[in-house]
Amino acid sequence: MSSEEQDVKIVTSDDVEFIVSPKIANQSKLLADFVVLNQREPIPLKNVTSEIFKKVIEWCEYHAEDIPKPPDNVEEKRTDDIGEWDVEFLKVDKGTLFELVLAATYLDIKGLFNVTCKSIANSIKGKSPEEIRAVFNLGNETNME
Amino acid sequence: MWPRNDVHMDDGSMTPEDQEPVTDNDMEYNDNGEESSYSNGSSSSYNADKLSSSRPLQHKLDLSASPSRNNDLNPRVEHLIALFKDLSSAEQMDAFTRLLQESNMTNIRQLRAIIEPHFQRDFLSCLPVELGMKILHNLTGYDLLKVAQVSKNWKLISEIDKIWKSLGVEEFKHHPDPTDRVTGAWQGTAIAAGVTIPDHIQPCDLNVHRFLKLQKFGDIFERAADKSRYLRADKIEKNWNANPIMGSAVLRGHEDHVITCMQIHDDVLVTGSDDNTLKVWCIDKGEVMYTLVGHTGGVWTSQISQCGRYIVSGSTDRTVKVWSTVDGSLLHTLQGHTSTVRCMAMAGSILVTGSRDTTLRVWDVESGRHLATLHGHHAAVRCVQFDGTTVVSGGYDFTVKIWNAHTGRCIRTLTGHNNRVYSLLFESERSIVCSGSLDTSIRVWDFTRPEGQECVALLQGHTSLTSGMQLRGNILVSCNADSHVRVWDIHEGTCVHMLSGHRSAITSLQWFGRNMVATSSDDGTVKLWDIERGALIRDLVTLDSGGNGGCIWRLCSTSTMLACAVGSRNNTEETKVILLDFDAVYP
Numbered sequence: 001m002s003s004e005e006q007d008v009k010i011v012t013s014d015d016v017e018f019i020v021s022p023k024i025a026n027q028s029k030l031l032a033d034f035v036v037l038n039q040r041e042p043i044p045l046k047n048v049t050s051e052i053f054k055k056v057i058e059w060c061e062y063h064a065e066d067i068p069k070p071p072d073n074v075e076e077k078r079t080d081d082i083g084e085w086d087v088e089f090l091k092v093d094k095g096t097l098f099e100l101v102l103a104a105t106y107l108d109i110k111g112l113f114n115v116t117c118k119s120i121a122n123s124i125k126g127k128s129p130e131e132i133r134a135v136f137n138l139g140n141e142t143n144m145e
Numbered sequence: 146m147w148p149r150n151d152v153h154m155d156d157g158s159m160t161p162e163d164q165e166p167v168t169d170n171d172m173e174y175n176d177n178g179e180e181s182s183y184s185n186g187s188s189s190s191y192n193a194d195k196l197s198s199s200r201p202l203q204h205k206l207d208l209s210a211s212p213s214r215n216n217d218l219n220p221r222v223e224h225l226i227a228l229f230k231d232l233s234s235a236e237q238m239d240a241f242t243r244l245l246q247e248s249n250m251t252n253i254r255q256l257r258a259i260i261e262p263h264f265q266r267d268f269l270s271c272l273p274v275e276l277g278m279k280i281l282h283n284l285t286g287y288d289l290l291k292v293a294q295v296s297k298n299w300k301l302i303s304e305i306d307k308i309w310k311s312l313g314v315e316e317f318k319h320h321p322d323p324t325d326r327v328t329g330a331w332q333g334t335a336i337a338a339g340v341t342i343p344d345h346i347q348p349c350d351l352n353v354h355r356f357l358k359l360q361k362f363g364d365i366f367e368r369a370a371d372k373s374r375y376l377r378a379d380k381i382e383k384n385w386n387a388n389p390i391m392g393s394a395v396l397r398g399h400e401d402h403v404i405t406c407m408q409i410h411d412d413v414l415v416t417g418s419d420d421n422t423l424k425v426w427c428i429d430k431g432e433v434m435y436t437l438v439g440h441t442g443g444v445w446t447s448q449i450s451q452c453g454r455y456i457v458s459g460s461t462d463r464t465v466k467v468w469s470t471v472d473g474s475l476l477h478t479l480q481g482h483t484s485t486v487r488c489m490a491m492a493g494s495i496l497v498t499g500s501r502d503t504t505l506r507v508w509d510v511e512s513g514r515h516l517a518t519l520h521g522h523h524a525a526v527r528c529v530q531f532d533g534t535t536v537v538s539g540g541y542d543f544t545v546k547i548w549n550a551h552t553g554r555c556i557r558t559l560t561g562h563n564n565r566v567y568s569l570l571f572e573s574e575r576s577i578v579c580s581g582s583l584d585t586s587i588r589v590w591d592f593t594r595p596e597g598q599e600c601v602a603l604l605q606g607h608t609s610l611t612s613g614m615q616l617r618g619n620i621l622v623s624c625n626a627d628s629h630v631r632v633w634d635i636h637e638g639t640c641v642h643m644l645s646g647h648r649s650a651i652t653s654l655q656w657f658g659r660n661m662v663a664t665s666s667d668d669g670t671v672k673l674w675d676i677e678r679g680a681l682i683r684d685l686v687t688l689d690s691g692g693n694g695g696c697i698w699r700l701c702s703t704s705t706m707l708a709c710a711v712g713s714r715n716n717t718e719e720t721k722v723i724l725l726d727f728d729a730v731y732p
Contacts, residue, residue: 098271098272101272101276102272102276105276113279117276117279117280117282117283118283120280121280121281121283121284122283124280124284124288124291124292125284125285125288126288127288127291128291129291129292129294129295132291132292132295133295133296136267136295
């Protein structure tokens with residue numbers, strides 16, 4: 001009994017409770033520790049809203065069977081290797097993408113973190129400074145050189 | 146439950162009352178609100194119909210009125226807000242939708258301007274710096290330069306050195322520190338009667354350029370050194386490809402004789418000549434340092450050791466001489482060859498020389514000792530390569546031989562060429578040898594394969610002798626006496642590009658940067674090619690006497706400088722070395 005992995009309970013910053021299976025939770029280094037500990041008390045995530053957490057779970061469910069990549073010794077430079085499903089998954093407003101980067105960092109989900117960083121980098125690549133400002137809503141007056 | 150319904154009912158009942166007075170007149174509403182509403186509430190169905198039909202107009206008026214009035218002073222807007230707050234989220238969404246349907250485009254555009262920012266994020270300024278750096282790590286240097294122009298914050302983050310350091314080697318090219326090249330021969334230019342350097346800066350603009358050239362480390366270098374390195378590398382590449390040539394020089398020496406060999410090591414240029422001497426030049430200062438006198442016959446081959454301390458020369462006087470670059474003194478005379486020393490190769494302090502006497506000899510240039518003699522060729526040895534252990538030689542007997550330098554034994558003889566072998570490449574890591582021959586072909590060999598099966602590619606297309614080759618990965622570039630440069634894929638055995646433009650034999654080839662190749666020719670020109678696109682970039686030097694005897698015998702370069710040996714066999718062109726500067730400062 002004690003050797004079996006149990007679902008973990010998560011409470012998001014807006015007090016919504018989720019029950020997450022080990023195969024999902026184990027993709028997060030933060031949550032994986034709780035799976036091992038077989039913790040029964042709900043885990044509070046003070047930095048993640050329920051809306052964002054749903055997106056994170058959606059991503060983890062799709063990637064649950066991924067073969068883990070060997071650790072990179074060299075920083076990857078490619079951003080054109082985002083899978084088709086991820087491309088669609090990341091077609092969200094910039095605010096949501098912003099929250100996903102923070103959530104992936106906080107939950108320590110490396111694959112999600114890498115793919116969100118690449119997606120943001122792709123919206124910078126090949127653009128002029130004016131185009132970049134427009135995409136990221138940087139006003140012409142504030143914060144300008 | 147009941148109390149909420151009660152409140153809702155009250156609000157609902159008030160709305161018609163609120164709207165009706167507006168239909169009639171404001172004064173009546175203000176004076177007799179309660180009384181009027183009661184009276185109208187009990188009136189006929191005709192009034193009710195009128196109220197219903199006038200609703201859209203009321204909403205539009207409310208919305209259009211708000212920009213011109215202070216909201217706090219408009220009881221109708223306040224009333225609407227109070228109602229809105231009591232709605233559930235779903236009811237609010239329904240109300241929003243219906244309000245939008247009733248709004249004009251001017252107001253909708255204003256709403257968009259208010260709403261859109263909520264969906265955008267200034268990522269780099271709002272995220273922790275470490276996360277911003279992770280995003281920028283995915284960009285190229287070119288994109289990072291754009292990022293720096295977006296805003297102050299973006300510039301600061303984009304200039305963090307760690308980001309620039311992580312750029313791939315290809316983008317973060319390494320160059321020696323910026324050079325002077327404003328003194329000595331650089332004080333003039335190579336532009337002269339009979340010498341054209343297309344795209345050379347006007348002489349009257351040189352003084353400003355020379356001043357700026359001495360400001361070697363600029364503002365960007367001080368605050369973001371690695372970005373500065375990137376910018377300099379990018380500028381140097383543009384200096385080669387497109388920018389005006391900002392400096393040139395003429396080194397005069399070996400008058401009326403042929404410059405037979407030329408090498409560069411760091412800032413030292415060595416030229417050998419059939420006037421029996423070699424000259425050692427300081428490139429940056431544009432002056433000769435030493436003339437190496439001692440040979441009693443023409444110099445036909447020379448090398449500078451990898452450590453830069455020794456110059457070695459081979460001559461028709463059958464000797465090999467070892468000179469010091471420190472003071473130009475003669476250190477050793479190596480005797481043993483019985484005919485002209487025609488080619489040589491060095492690894493460390495071990496030298497291999499090839500001769501018309503059909504042998505190769507192995508020497509230690511530090512001690513001057515003779516280590517081995519390699520017998521086996523049946524005719525002159527014309528070219529040699531050496532990796533410190535294995536010697537590869539090509540000869541006029543049509544063969545390529547592989548030797549063990551220590552034992553002096555011939556390991557393998559590669560046969561297949563049916564004329565003299567003139568040029569060789571040896572890539573020791575892959576056991577690859579490329580040989581160019583007067584039979585017009587280039588053969589690619591792998592001498593680890595079974596005997597008789599070593600030839601892995603036969604490259605055909607050239608129509609004369611291949612004078613030079615360079616190999617990177619599977620791409621081989623060759624230059625030929627047929628006036629063409631060819632780019633080959635040695636894995637496929639195919640010609641990828643043929644570069645036409647020279648009008649007679651090509652004498653030298655140099656591949657530098659990612660895809661730039663410079664070639665020199667008997668036609669009196671130096672040309673720069675892009676071997677990825679298979680196109681001429683531009684002419685670098687053109688002699689008026691080209692086609693009439695003026696020729697460019699040899700070419701060599703560093704990443705920031707090109708040297709070409711100029712002359713003629715019929716005295717139409719004086720013997721000299723032309724230097725072109727492509728360097729840049731750290732911005």
